[in-house]
Amino acid sequence: MTRQLIKMDAIKKVFVSDDMETHALSNIHLTIQQGEYVSITGPSGCGKSTLLSVMGLLDSSSAGQYFLSSLLASELDSKQRSQIRNKEIGFIFQSFNLISDMTVRENVELPLTYRTDLTKQQRIGMVDEALQSVGMQHRVNHFPAQLSGGQQQRVAIARAIAGKPSLLLADEPTGNLDSKNAAEVMALLDNLHANGATICIVTHDPRSAQRAHRIVQMMDGQIVSDISCDSRPLQTLSTGFARDQVSVV
16 A cells, blocks of 8 residues: 655645735645655746645645645644755755765765764765766766766756655756756656655656656646546555654754
C-alpha cells in the first residue's frame, strides 16, 4: 500500500500590503501519495509557486490545514520546520542557487553539514552517490562558473537528493535551460521517479508537465483540474518521518 505524503484541506494564502489583499491560494484541496509524480501547471501568477512554497514549508498558509506525512504544519515551530525541510524535502529551483565560491562537492554537501545525525564519512558517501546518480562525479572540484547551465542544474538536483528526502519539489527546473538540456534534466527526474522518488514539479512547459503521471492545473489561485495520466501502480517506499523524529533542542 502507498502512504499519503501530502494532504491539504481548504488551504488559503493571502498576502497583505498597503491595505491591499492578494488571494494567492483559495480553498486548495490536494493529496499526494508516496511515489507519485505530479506536475502543477497554469498561467503566470496563478499561485503555482506559492503552493509549492507552502508544500515545502518555506511559507505558511493563511487558513486551512496542511499535513506533511503525519505532521500538521501549523503545529510546527520554526526550528522543526527547518529540520524537516533539511532532512525530508529536496528543493530544485529554476536559478540553480549554487554558491559560486564553493566547489561542486561543497555545494552538494552543504545541506548535509547541518544534520547532526550524519558523520563526515557518511556525508562524503551520500554526496558521491548523489553526484554519480546525476552523472557529475567527474566535476566534483569544479566551481559553478565552470559548468554549463545543464550541468549546474544536475548539481542542484544532486544537492536536493543527497539527503534522501521523502519529497522532491521542483519549481520550473528547466526554465533557464535550452531544449536539449531541459530534456536531459527531465529524463533525470523521470529516472529518479522510476527509482521511487515522490516528485512535485511546477512548470509552464506542457512537454515537461506531460512527463508526470498526474497533472494539476491551477487558475486564479484555485485547482481547476486534477487528471491522472498513468494507471501504473505507485512506488512504495520504506522512508518516512514522524513527530518524534523532529528534535527540538
